[in-house]
Amino acid sequence: MSGHKKTTTVRRQLGAVLFADVVGYARLMGNDEIDTYSALKSLLEELEAACNAHDGQVVAVRGDGVLALFETATDAVKFGVELHRIAAQNNSARPEEQQLRFRAGVHMGEILVDDRGIHGDNVNIAARLQEIAEPGRVYVSGPVYEQIRNRLRFGFEFLGPQRLKNIAEPVPSYCVRSEVAGAAMAATLRPPEAQPAGRPPPGIPSVAVLPFVSQSGDQSDSWFADGLTEDIILNLSKFKNLFVIARNSAFFFKTRSMPPQEAARELGVRYVARGSVRRAGARVRIAIELIDADSGRTIWGERYDRNIDDIFAIQDEVTDAIVAATAVLIEAQERKRMAQAAPADLAAYGFVLRGQQFIFRYTRQDNREAQTLYERALARDQDYARASAAISRTLNIDWRYSWAKDAEHALDTALSYAQKAVELDPTDARGFGELGFVHLYRKEHDAAIGAYRRALALNPNDADLLSDYADALAHSGDNETAIASLQQAMRLNPYFPDQYLWHLGGAYYNLKHYEAVIETLTKMNNPTEGQRMLAASYAQLGRMELARDMAARHREAHPNFSLERWTKVQPDRLEEDTLHFVEGLKKAGF
Template sequence: MVTPGTHGKPIQAILFADIHNYSRLMKKDEVQTLQRVDRAVRLIKSLARDYGGDIKNIAGDGVLALFQSAQQSVKFAVEMQREFQTDAVWNSKNDPIAFRIGINVGEAYDTETGIQGHSVNVAARLQSLATPGGICVTDAVRREVRDVEGLHLKSLGAPRLKNIDETIEIYSLTGGEDFHAAAHGEIVRREMTGAIASESSIAVLPLDNLTGDPVLSHVCDGLTGDIIANLTRFRDMHVIAQRSSSVFRDHGTSPAQIARMLGVRYLVDGGFQMALHRIRLQVRLMDARTERSLWSERFDGDLKDIFAFQDEVTAVIAARLSIEVDAAEQRKLSSAPPRELEAYGLILRGRDLFLRRTREANLHARRLFENAREIDPSYPRSYAGISRTLNDAWRFNWADPPEPALDEAVRQAEIAVSLDPTDARGHAALGSASLYKRRYDESLAAFERAIEYNPNDADVLAEMGHSVCVNGDTERAITLIKRAMRLNPYYPDWYLWHLGEAHFDNSDYRLAIHTLNQMYDKTEAYRMLTASHALLGEMDEARASARQLLITHPEFTLRHWTNVPPDRNSEPRDRLIEGLKKAGVK
């Protein structure tokens, strides 16, 4: 019976989570456990809000949250568990903090003593059935999420739940690597705009996860990316971007064929193993034309040695390719490692989430970068990451109000640069944020410094092309973007978007349409496609693109977007708005 002052809720998803072996962890090290649990709970509270949830109760080792839909609760649960699995990698010397999660759907009542109701009780009983790091859901939840791509559900039958009379079929739920991949855009093979194939051209293939634990996949990808980033600092070396080399993960393609497809002379491959905090990194450099191994090495050590391993691998590869490394390049060979390994792990995971380019993933990534900043305030990559997420939040109208987000993006990038003036990531983040603040000269200067330190970073070259374009130099912009495409032959859609923008600014609407139509996901192209077709008088095509624009960006308004394109000369922006108005966009 509902008592006075009790407020019923509509049907919603109810999530219970508790820490496995909490009492044992407290007994072993009370102070450290309290610190780790406090940080974990603060992360959970932030992530729950980002995924549309509302934390209703936190008691020691337990969390109760309500979500508007089962899909929201499941997405949160999968990502939450992945965070703590990742945390265990970088805290291998400590006992892992592992949550068990139960999810049900039904009515919940907000009473003076807390959230109550039969459906709440069922959710509370479910979590006790989950394995550490696992998720259990009722059949009612299963029915609502069974069509979500990448989820795996396995029936556990109808076990007896304490003090619950009814028979309820229970399922274990996992996100798996498919769920992880489903959130990313497909990598599409592009037509090469001109092969590199110089004597010092190289591609680093994804490191194999020899341990076999899927949780370590992000570690392998992170190490691969950092080795590539180190190599791009050498001006005389042509290094293929990670996005393109990652196409050949788990491949059956011969080294010679990979080299032809990527336009390179040399390949690096290898594998990574980890047991507790001990790691083994195996790396090989080969001449792809002959498939002859030029050098191979095995590095054994502690996880904290990983940055030294990266530096040694980079230096040996440069030496083997006869790259002259002067004193200045030697100084900028590697960025300062974080004081705390856990911060590095959060950066790798946050970077992966940021690339998904969705509102939820953007918020999630920012929480991880902020967590890394809290753990190690001197690590510049966390500030650069925060800046990137805030910049996108402003651009895509994910922040309310948007302007403070952009101001903070500039501030965070400036901190990143001050902490490590030789790290191109900070300069590139500052260049991007300054551009949208209409600080044109500062933006160009920041990008110039970024390519001074990483002259072969394809993404930075493409971003700089955008900055150069809005400053009016469209021909240089096209040159920079096409160079980025050569270094990243499996380039992402946003390269085409910036190239299409340069053609639009040149008033070459036909070439802009041709370029933008090559995008695999045209979500960000519909604005310019709409305007280009309208300015050519192709109103049927313009209105069709306008409809797609409002489907993919329901929050889009001309009032907001009038202030987004940062063109130094307002004429291209005025033409864009004119074309959108002609197509009926308001």
């Protein structure tokens, strides 16, 4: 008798694929095999139930990996975020070294389905996205983002085209952030079609300081190299006749391997500084070079091998050398103003540098971590103005995103810390910036504008300060100046956050330039946060179908939005500006 081979039926199907696996699974199994196996088995059962609740199907469990299939990208991404929430909830009862944390990737397209599961390139792309994802995050491909960008109230950070293992073409990718509020403030790349038009290089010397490389061997020591980079940027940015790329944009090059000339072209500057730091006990070795991007030549380089106590002197020397090498003329008064009060206690400075690692991530937990470290700095040195200003900033962020239990108290406390900062050090721009924010939302417009102007006189290259100042100007009725300030902020910070676009859209709306509002807000990586203003703008133009569609999407993403509460919080000086916005929202169906 001849045997009969069983034929497998293969069909094509459109679907969204999620792949997730446990970070450091081999290490966890090596530490405690039985505990890890039992905990993961229980967790996977919980995740499978959650997957079914999101109209998905767990197709396979491969060791520590989960492969799931969904009909829609919306359900796949919702489950990805829920997966991390469930894992975090389970981890709360486990020691940190035994916690099970996932990475997740989502892609959609045609897949091959047979009785053994799902296959094909589109499945592989989801698996490869998972491999590059940060722990606790969901990375999605461009096709997934296009499906969910106006439907889900998450933050989306564009990561650029990513080269994935064994995938021929780079895949445009996004990181999903469940804490959408903070994502609006985080620096981000933008797809090429959403980039602002290229601008000619500034007419004054321009420089970008790329993140210094830590050579200490211990990755956890990178905070020192990052902090040194930030402080050099801070020192340079105080010179009015020097154009300095913002910290947020410069730090995008920390994980990107790119020749200095290429980085200079991307950022639109003439000079690039880069360096390395090795810290060992009480000694620090710093190497730095300044490169002329036009010629590719190193025009200045130096090595420092000093006691760590000399760190402020080294910073001053580096700043002076870069300024001199870029042929910037410095007035004596400007040089004097650049100096900032160093802490009496070097450990206090260390706490501030560690805090900086968390403050720019803009999540509730990271903001809390930063605040704790700044408080420790102030406990070591109660006269440290920079720590006081930094605490004020964390409290302002708490208030801005309703992360504080007592919102009004957070704003009042932020005011007192900012006032203390500027009393201790009148050259501290950030202290005046925090004062400006508090005064604006207390509806003290003249005080807010005055504080921001003092801040920018001290640090004219601070892009975030320029954006916040522009917001205060728009709420005070000076929309043309607001627009000019935002354009300058975007030039200083090419990887600007969505917040800049929101502020710009608000100024255009006040001027009744509704087409400009629409063009601006559709460039946001997270368009759900611009839906109110988009709906109002479409309604004012008489495009009612689009206005109502945008209002419906907003209701889905923001079910608790209250027009009455929003009207009370708006810090407009001119009542007609508030009424103008309310009119547009009501026309759209709010």
